[in-house]
Amino acid sequence: MEYYLVLKLIHILAAVVVTGTGAGIAFFMFMANRSNNPQAIYITAKHVILGDWIFTTPAVFTQITTGIFLMNMQGYSFSAPWFYWVAGLFSFIGLCWLPVLRIQYKLRELAKASKDSHQVTPEFKSLMRIWTLLGIPAFAAILAIFWLMVFKPFPVA
Numbered sequence: 001m002e003y004y005l006v007l008k009l010i011h012i013l014a015a016v017v018v019t020g021t022g023a024g025i026a027f028f029m030f031m032a033n034r035s036n037n038p039q040a041i042y043i044t045a046k047h048v049i050l051g052d053w054i055f056t057t058p059a060v061f062t063q064i065t066t067g068i069f070l071m072n073m074q075g076y077s078f079s080a081p082w083f084y085w086v087a088g089l090f091s092f093i094g095l096c097w098l099p100v101l102r103i104q105y106k107l108r109e110l111a112k113a114s115k116d117s118h119q120v121t122p123e124f125k126s127l128m129r130i131w132t133l134l135g136i137p138a139f140a141a142i143l144a145i146f147w148l149m150v151f152k153p154f155p156v157a
Contacts (some may be wrong), residue, residue, distance in 0.1 A: 096138035
């Protein structure tokens with residue numbers, strides 16, 4: 001049982017990292033965008049990309065790995081309604097996150113190009129709206145997964 005608790009702790013910490021990094025990245029990109037300062041936006045976008053690689057990506061893989069181990073240890077079924085909801089929401093988050101990653105690189109390059117003119121381009125603003133529109137439902141899905149993990153409102157076996 002001790003091994004189970006260690007895995008559960010790692011799983012929870014990874015969930016906290018994904019959620020916290022996501023919220024932090026969203027906040028700092030939002031605030032940099034509001035500044036209309038290409039230099040600030042460029043530096044923030046660089047750090048956002050780095051943060052996703054250092055924190056979010058490993059935490060996502062940790063979530064998947066520990067989640068599979070925990071399900072096996074608890075005897076939960078991979079064909080249970082609860083798992084379908086969790087896997088569906090997790091997949092939905094991934095489908096939102098992958099384009100966000102690509103958009104972040106484009107935002108960084110647009111901000112870098114805008115530094116000389118000291119003007120944020122309309123293309124940047126448009127991509128930033130898409131970035132935000134993808135992030136909001138993804139973050140809501142993360143919160144829904146927390147709810148599913150705590151309350152388990154559907155059968156797990």
